[in-house]
Amino acid sequence: MSTEAKPFLKWAGGKGQLLGQLSEHLPKRIKAEPFTYIEPFVGGGAMLFYMLQHFDTIRKAVINDVNEDLVLTYRIIKDDVESLITNLDRLEKNYLAITDQDGRGQIFYEVRERYNQHVGDTIDRVSQLLFLNKTCFNGLYRVNRKGQFNVPFGKYSNPTICNAKILRADSRLLQSAQVEICHGDYTQTIEHIDGFTFVYLDPPYRPLDATSSFTAYAKGDFNDDDQRALGAFCHQLTDRGCLWMESNADCSAKNPEDSFFEELYADYRIERVYASRSINANPEKRGKLTELLIKNYE
Numbered sequence: 001m002s003t004e005a006k007p008f009l010k011w012a013g014g015k016g017q018l019l020g021q022l023s024e025h026l027p028k029r030i031k032a033e034p035f036t037y038i039e040p041f042v043g044g045g046a047m048l049f050y051m052l053q054h055f056d057t058i059r060k061a062v063i064n065d066v067n068e069d070l071v072l073t074y075r076i077i078k079d080d081v082e083s084l085i086t087n088l089d090r091l092e093k094n095y096l097a098i099t100d101q102d103g104r105g106q107i108f109y110e111v112r113e114r115y116n117q118h119v120g121d122t123i124d125r126v127s128q129l130l131f132l133n134k135t136c137f138n139g140l141y142r143v144n145r146k147g148q149f150n151v152p153f154g155k156y157s158n159p160t161i162c163n164a165k166i167l168r169a170d171s172r173l174l175q176s177a178q179v180e181i182c183h184g185d186y187t188q189t190i191e192h193i194d195g196f197t198f199v200y201l202d203p204p205y206r207p208l209d210a211t212s213s214f215t216a217y218a219k220g221d222f223n224d225d226d227q228r229a230l231g232a233f234c235h236q237l238t239d240r241g242c243l244w245m246e247s248n249a250d251c252s253a254k255n256p257e258d259s260f261f262e263e264l265y266a267d268y269r270i271e272r273v274y275a276s277r278s279i280n281a282n283p284e285k286r287g288k289l290t291e292l293l294i295k296n297y298e
Contacts, residue, residue: 007045007049008130008163009141011044012140012141013204015047018247026245027245035196035198038197039061040203042064042070045063066183077167078171081167081170084127084130087127088130088167104153108153109153114128134160135153135159199242199245202247203227203248208254208255208289244295268296269298
């Protein structure tokens with residue numbers, strides 16, 4: 001399998017810089033025993049691409065996300081990457097041909113408007129999403145309550161909008177691994193358990209405080225009741241014989257009295273890893289912090 005495959009967009013909470021630490025906590029069984037791999041919240045796919053390239057014991061992979069356009073992007077990259085590259089390359093050339101930021105900003109907001117108004121076919125929509133991700137402020141994906149992309153223009157001098165090499169590598173990997181791509185609520189992924197199954201869960205994180213909430217990857221929020229429902233889902237996975245690992249916020253590190261996850265996952269192992277967060281608009285709020293890794297295995 002290609003060693004060039006990597007996430008095709010920037011995604012808040014992406015696991016690229018945590019892969020080294022996450023790999024140390026993977027179940028030992030998956031190195032030698034064929035297994036089904038499931039990601040109910042695939043996001044940017046850093047963990048997916050890592051797993052597919054490092055474990056030839058994966059006999060089936062299933063990814064899911066509630067974000068319809070993200071799922072569409074995975075499907076287009078898997079099944080029609082050349083049409084996407086052609087469209088995206090044209091967008092990139094038109095954008096970079098303009099040298100002043102005001103002119104580029106005009107193109108950005110025109111593309112954002114078309115994206116929010118659902119103008120164009122599926123290839124257009126995926127091209128618009130990738131274009132916005134590469135040219136918006138901080139490479140952030142965020143939508144408002146109406147489900148509309150609302151991140152402002154990023155003003156980068158020479159962004160790579162169409163990375164054909166990565167897109168083709170991702171397409172080859174998704175095809176060779178016969179990845180099944182699903183859209184909808186994460187709970188539906190339990191239907192894909194098949195024999196020995198490992199599930200990696202990377203849900204919208206619980207906010208560390210009232211001002212740090214960022215769960216708007218799709219229309220709607222992921223609140224404490226949703227976190228409790230996810231905990232119940234993890235109990236179901238355990239009952240079905242699955243091994244699973246979940247990433248989430250280390251709320252007790254911010255507030256020692258906040259034992260939400262320690263109570264919710266009292267029956268499981270809780271580890272901590274160090275992560276750097278650089279997506280905050282305020283540089284003073286960037287830097288290292290701990291995240292939780294919750295597992296139902298040693």
